[in-house]
Structure formats: structure tokens, C-alpha cells
Amino acid sequence: MSAKRKKLLTGSIVKHAVKDSFIKLNPIAMMKNPVMFVVEVGTLIVLLMSIFPGYFGTEEDIGFNLTVFFILLFTVLFANFAEALAEGRGKAQADSLKKSKTQITANKVVNGGIKLVPSTELRKGDIVAVSQGEMIPGDGEVIEGLASVDESAITGESAPVIKEAGGDFNSVTGGTRVVSDKIIVRITNDPGESFIDRMISLVEGAKRQKTPNEIALNTLLTSLTIIFLIVVITLAPIANYLEIELTVPVLISLLVCLIPTTIGGLLSAIGIAGMDRVTQFNVLAMSGKAVEASGDINTMILDKTGTITFGNRMASALIPVGAAGGTALAEWAAISSVKDETPEGRSVLEFMKKQGLSYNDTVAAGGEFIEFKAETRMSGIDLQDGRKVRKGAVDAVRKWVEAQGGAIPGDLSAKSDDIAREGGTPLAVAVDAQLFGLIYLKDTVKPGMRERFDQLRKMGIKTIMCTGDNPLTAATIAREAGVDDFIAESKPEDKIAVIRREQAEGKLVAMTGDGTNDAPALAQADVGLAMNSGTTAAKEAANMVDLDSDPSKIIEVVAIGKQLLMTRGALTTFSISNDVAKYFAIIPAMFTIAIPQMEALNVMNLGSPISAILSALIFNAIIIPLLIPLAMKGVAYKPMSSAKLLQRNLFIYGLGGVIVPFIGIKLIDLIVHVWI
Numbered sequence: 158m159s160a161k162r163k164k165l166l167t168g169s170i171v172k173h174a175v176k177d178s179f180i181k182l183n184p185i186a187m188m189k190n191p192v193m194f195v196v197e198v199g200t201l202i203v204l205l206m207s208i209f210p211g212y213f214g215t216e217e218d219i220g221f222n223l224t225v226f227f228i229l230l231f232t233v234l235f236a237n238f239a240e241a242l243a244e245g246r247g248k249a250q251a252d253s254l255k256k257s258k259t260q261i262t263a264n265k266v267v268n269g270g271i272k273l274v275p276s277t278e279l280r281k282g283d284i285v286a287v288s289q290g291e292m293i294p295g296d297g298e299v300i301e302g303l304a305s306v307d308e309s310a311i312t313g314e315s316a317p318v319i320k321e322a323g324g325d326f327n328s329v330t331g332g333t334r335v336v337s338d339k340i341i342v343r344i345t346n347d348p349g350e351s352f353i354d355r356m357i358s359l360v361e362g363a364k365r366q367k368t369p370n371e372i373a374l375n376t377l378l379t380s381l382t383i384i385f386l387i388v389v390i391t392l393a394p395i396a397n398y399l400e401i402e403l404t405v406p407v408l409i410s411l412l413v414c415l416i417p418t419t420i421g422g423l424l425s426a427i428g429i430a431g432m433d434r435v436t437q438f439n440v441l442a443m444s445g446k447a448v449e450a451s452g453d454i455n456t457m458i459l460d461k462t463g464t465i466t467f468g469n470r471m472a473s474a475l476i477p478v479g480a481a482g483g484t485a486l487a488e489w490a491a492i493s494s495v496k497d498e499t500p501e502g503r504s505v506l507e508f509m510k511k512q513g514l515s516y517n518d519t520v521a522a523g524g525e526f527i528e529f530k531a532e533t534r535m536s537g538i539d540l541q542d543g544r545k546v547r548k549g550a551v552d553a554v555r556k557w558v559e560a561q562g563g564a565i566p567g568d569l570s571a572k573s574d575d576i577a578r579e580g581g582t583p584l585a586v587a588v589d590a591q592l593f594g595l596i597y598l599k600d601t602v603k604p605g606m607r608e609r610f611d612q613l614r615k616m617g618i619k620t621i622m623c624t625g626d627n628p629l630t631a632a633t634i635a636r637e638a639g640v641d642d643f644i645a646e647s648k649p650e651d652k653i654a655v656i657r658r659e660q661a662e663g664k665l666v667a668m669t670g671d672g673t674n675d676a677p678a679l680a681q682a683d684v685g686l687a688m689n690s691g692t693t694a695a696k697e698a699a700n701m702v703d704l705d706s707d708p709s710k711i712i713e714v715v716a717i718g719k720q721l722l723m724t725r726g727a728l729t730t731f732s733i734s735n736d737v738a739k740y741f742a743i744i745p746a747m748f749t750i751a752i753p754q755m756e757a758l759n760v761m762n763l764g765s766p767i768s769a770i771l772s773a774l775i776f777n778a779i780i781i782p783l784l785i786p787l788a789m790k791g792v793a794y795k796p797m798s799s800a801k802l803l804q805r806n807l808f809i810y811g812l813g814g815v816i817v818p819f820i821g822i823k824l825i826d827l828i829v830h831v832w833i
């Protein structure tokens with residue numbers, strides 16, 4: 158984990174949050190939150206009644222009214238404080254990002270020459286040159302050259318990364334620094350639309366929109382508020398008819414206790430904090446909706462190489478087949494790899510060196526390099542003398558040899574199956590119609606994968622490993638890692654097909670990817686997590702970007718999403734059930750004021766009607782700040798099925814919601830009663 162993880166709270170965040178709590182009192186902003194808006198209106202009415210007591214006819218108890226006013230005011234301020242605190246961390250992060258967004262001078266390539274222009278003048282399509290020590294002036298793609306780039310400004314990771322033209326590592330981000338060599342970059346964004354700009358507005362929450370889930374919950378809370386408003390308003394004439402005198406501040410107190418202020422006050426903080434938890438994890442979520450969707454995922458599509466395994470597949474043995482000898486196999490394995498820059502290709506040459514094997518590289522001179530492609534699953538070289546050398550997935554090379562009329566040695570299958578059964582990847586090596594043997598590529602499953610997949614299973618999430626590798630290797634790794642299902646020999650388009658199939662069954666699907674060919678699948682998936690090291694296309698298609706480029710992080714992201722949904726559910730349950738105790742405190746008290754004989758209703762044995770009402774109101778207010786840490790950190794989370802979680806949470810937060818306020822109100826009453 159990078160050093161970017163920050164302390165939960167700093168003094169300055171708290172200070173700003175206090176100030177913002179008052180700014181947020183602005184009724185126009187408050188209307189977005191109907192529950193708290195009703196409390197604010199009530200607060201104003203009670204204030205007016207305290208200032209102009211005579212105006213409202215009946216004799217008023219100014220002391221009581223003023224006390225109610227202050228408690229209500231603090232209820233609103235506490236809710237504002239919760240939201241402001243949740244926003245605070247993002248704002249602090251945005252500020253530090255803005256500092257890194259200084260004016261950069263760009264070397265723009267114009268008619269073959271270089272013109273110095275400020276980076277703010279760069280437009281999409283402009284070409285710039287960036288040399289050692291210089292900052293990259295904008296987001297773009299390397300079109301020429303190779304350089305190592307320090308991306309710590311955005312990732313917090315100090316080790317430089319290699320960026321090169323072509324392939325999946327060509328995207329660069331403005332504000333990062335070239336530490337060696339020189340690259341030519343084509344700018345891909347107009348000013349104000351860069352990755353850092355988007356990141357700033359994301360963490361600032363400027364574009365934060367309510368998620369579908371939040372909107373649904375808000376509708377429920379608003380309905381409850383309206384219902385209780387009607388109940389309380391109709392209560393007044395009824396009481397009047399019965400000649401029970403209920404003052405407006407008492408009715409407002411009743412209303413505020415009845416409506417779901419706890420969740421109403423914390424709802425937006427829970428959402429912001431959920432997104433923030435993802436950000437602290439060095440994953441940028443493009444929307445709250447994406448984080449929420451990750452909490453509802455049913456199916457997860459994972460790569461084998463690099464996600465489940467370490468991904469540095471290394472050549473570890475050469476196994477000749479048929480009549481071929483070891484020396485010839487080594488020679489052709491090396492020649493097929495001289496220009497293969499993939500980790501697999503490089504590992505073949507490293508293996509040769511380590512084993513003290515040599516090869517004649519003049520054979521390859523002038524040959525035409527055949528780049529590895531996921532579609533062909535082969536790489537190699539067409540030699541100048543007309544011979545064609547290939548290495549690749551066994552079935553692909555076999556077909557290639559057969560197509561040229563070559564015979565397949567009888568021991569090929571058995572030998573390649575042996576490698577695959579051990580979880581290794583066999584690569585066959587052939588020259589024209591002759592198959593020489595196998596390269597044994599070794600890769601290891603990352604530690605702890607089985608436990609993680611067990612957890613996902615407990616959450617009810619199905620995992621599917623998609624790999625270009627052969628079925629036997631895939632089966633071995635799938636078994637070793639403990640994934641539920643696998644698809645072998647899959648081409649990039651197969652991923653999209655799997656996603657569509659699952660979605661057709663009504664499931665939500667998550668996947669990770671980094672290549673341009675992953676982009677359609679990333680866009681199709683409900684949660685698409687792109688690697689920051691990946692291509693611009695992948696990053697634009699995805700709805701999340703992992704700055705650390707660790708594809709297995711999708712597992713944690715899903716856990717954070719689940720936790721967000723759970724926290725919201727748990728606090729809603731708590732909020733609605735904690736109102737129950739307030740009815741018991743406040744309703745008997747209201748009637749006892751008018752009819753002292755009703756004292757029998759005082760089941761909680763509270764000091765006096767007035768102290769009962771005030772205690773219920775005070776509890777209603779302070780429960781909000783008391784629950785802020787839970788709203789921000791999220792409820793404790795154990796992987797289990799949604800049904801079980803619901804049961805468990807109803808039990809803890811439902812029952813807790815009923816019991817805690819009885820105790821709380823009673824304790825507050827003991828203190829308040831002494832004062833009045």
C-alpha cells in the first residue's frame with residue numbers, strides 16, 4: 158500500500174468542518190435533505206416564538222422554548238458537521254493535487270521544430286517532446302521512444318515506470334516526470350479535462366451525484382417525514398378538542414423525534430466516506446454509483462496471469478520432442494525470442510544465459526519480427542532465408558505446423574500435459590513444418606488467493622477465471638487458487654461474451670483489465686477497474702482506475718462497496734428503531750403536562766414531563782455525532798451472504814436501536830432533571 162493513505166482526521170479538517178456546518182445552514186442547500194430541512198424549519202419557528210413570545214397568543218415558557226431551539230439547532234449542525242467532515246478529506250487531497258498542477262512549459266513539435274508553449278495552451282492532438290528531468294505537460298500517448306516516468310504525483314508510488322510507444326504501456330499523465338530518456342507524446346485531452354483535473358473534481362465531490370440507492374432511500378425518508386408531519390399537524394386540533402393544551406414547541410419536538418433524523422443526518426456522510434475509502438485505497442471511482450455497484454456484484458471475471466498468479470512467467474526448462482535434440486530446441490527457442498519484448502520472451506533469453514547456452518544470433522539478422530498477439534497466441538520471426546520460426550500456445554503451434562503439412566511428434570501431448578498439470582504454461586517451438594519441443598513457463602499463484610476466493614464465495618460472489626492459456630494449465634491454476642469456474646483459450650472477445658451471458662441472467666459483473674482490447678469488456682461490465690499503467694482507452698472505458706495497477710484489488714473494492722451498502726442499511730435500521738424509545742419518552746410526557754393523572758404512562762420513570770421531552774430531544778441530537786465514526790469507517794464487516802448479513806444487521810442494529818435510546822434517554826433525564 159502506498160504512502161498516500163492518510164490519517165482519518167486532522168485538526169485542520171475538523172476546523173473546516175465546523176465552519177462548513179454553519180455555512181450549510183443555508184436553507185436552499187438544506188432542501189436537498191428533506192428530513193433535516195424539516196428540523197431546520199422547526200428550529201426557526203421555535204426561535205421566533207422565543208423572540209416574540211406575545212405574538213403567538215398563549216403564554217409561553219421562554220426558557221423551555223429557548224432550550225428546545227438550541228437542541229434543534231445543534232441537531233442540524235451535527236448533521237451538517239457529519240457531511241462536512243466526510244467531505245473534508247477529499248478537499249484536502251484536492252488541494253494537494255492542485256498544488257502539483259503548476260504551469261508547465263511544453264516543447265510543442267511544430268513543423269518539425271520545437272516551440273515553447275505553456276501547457277495550458279495544448280490541445281488534443283498536439284505533439285510534444287519530453288526529455289529527461291522534464292514534466293509531461295498533459296495526458297497523452299507515447300508515439301515515439303521509451304522512458305521511465307516518475308508517477309508519484311498521482312500514485313504516491315516512488316518507483317518509476319516504463320512508458321513506451323505501442324502496446325499497453327503507452328499512456329502518460331500530465332504532471333508526472335520523465336526520469337530518463339526522451340519520448341514524443343501525442344496529447345489526448347483538451348485543457349481542463351485531464352486526469353488530474355478529473356481526479357480533483359472527483360475527490361472534491363464537485364460532481365457527486367446521488368446514487369440510485371441513495372435516491373430510493375431518500376424517497377423513503379421523505380415519505381416518512383411527510384407522514385409524521387401530517388400526524389403531528391392533525392394532533393393539534395384533536396388535542397384542542399379534548400382541551401389538552403399542546404404548545405407548538407412541544408409538537409415540533411415530537412415531530413423531530415418521530416422523523417428519521419439519525420439516518421437523515423448521516424446519509425450523505427456515509428456515501429462520501431464510502432467513496433473516500435476507495436480513494437484512500439488508491440482506486441479512483443468515477444462515480445458513487447460505481448462504488449455502490451461493486452457492493453452488489455454477483456460475478457467477478459479475473460485474468461489468470463498477473464491477477465491470480467504473479468504474472469512473471471519465466472522459462473524454467475526446455476523439453477525436446479520427437480527426434481529433435483536439446484541444442485536445436487534451445488537455438489530455435491532463443492531465435493524466436495530475440496525480438497520478443499514480452500516478459501515471457503525475455504525470460505527465454507535469460508534462461509539461456511543462466512544455463513550457459515549459446516545461440517547464433519546472426520540467423521535472426523534481417524528477419525521480420527512477428528509480435529505476440531492474444532489472437533494468434535504465437536510470436537516469432539520470419540527469417541531472411543524464408544524459414545519461419547514460431548513459438549506459442551501448444552494447440553496454436555500444432556495447428557500452424559499441421560497447416561504446412563508437418564507431422565506432430567507422438568510425445569508432444571504427454572509432455573505438454575505434464576507441464577500443464579503442474580500449473581505451468583507449455584510453449585511449443587517450431588520451424589516451418591518441424592516441431593522441436595517445449596518451453597516450460599513457470600508462474601506461481603499469489604499467496605492468500607484461496608482465502609480471498611473463499612471470502613468471495615461466502616459473500617455469494619461467483620468467480621470466473623478467463624485465460625488465454627490451455628485448459629489443463631487453467632484447470633490446475635483454477636483448482637490451486639480456488640476459483641469457481643474458468644474459461645481457457647479465451648480471446649479478448651470471449652470476456653465480453655461471458656459478461657453479457659452473466660448480465661442476461663440479471664447478474665452484476667465486475668472485471669479488471671488494462672489493454673485496449675479490454676476496453677469494450679471494461680465498459681460492458683457493471684464495475685470495470687482499469688489499471689493506471691494501462692492504455693487511455695481502457696481507463697476511459699472503465700468506471701474505476703487503480704493507481705497502483707494491482708488487478709487483484711478488485712476483490713477489496715467489492716468488499717468496500719459491500720461495506721458501504723451495509724453501513725447505510727445498518728444505520729437506517731438503527732435510526733428507525735431508535736425512534737421507538739423516543740415515543741415512549743415523549744408521548745406520555747406530552748399528555749401528562751395537560752392531564753397529570755396520565756403520569757401512569759411514564760413507563761421510563763423520567764423526572765418530569767419537561768425533562769422527558771428535553772432528554773428525548775437531546776438524545777436525538779447527540780446520537781448523530783456519536784455515530785459519525787461508524788458512518789465514516791463503515792460497520793465491521795464479515796464476508797457472508799446478503800441474506801445472512803441482513804439478518805445479523807437487523808438483530809444488532811434493530812435491537813440495539815431499540816435498547817440504546819432507553820438507556821441513553823434515562824441517563825440524560827437524570828442530569829437534566831436536576832437542572833430544571
Ligand SMILES: Nc1ncnc2c1ncn2[C@@H]1O[C@H](COP(=O)(O)OP(=O)(O)OP(=O)(O)O)[C@@H](O)[C@H]1O
Pocket residue numbers: 460461462463497499501502529530531534535536548549550551582583584623624625626627
Ligand atoms: N511472448 C509469447 N510468445 C508466444 N506465445 C505466448 C507469449 N506469451 C504468451 N503466449 C501464449 O499465448 C497464450 C495466451 O496469452 P495471453 O496473454 O492472451 O493469455 P494468458 O496470459 O495466458 O492468460 P491471461 O488472460 O490470464 O493473462 C499463453 O497462454 C501462452 O501459451
Ligand SMILES: [K+]
Pocket residue numbers: 413414415416417418419736777
Ligand atoms: K428522530
Ligand SMILES: [Mg+2]
Pocket residue numbers: 462625
Ligand atoms: Mg496475458
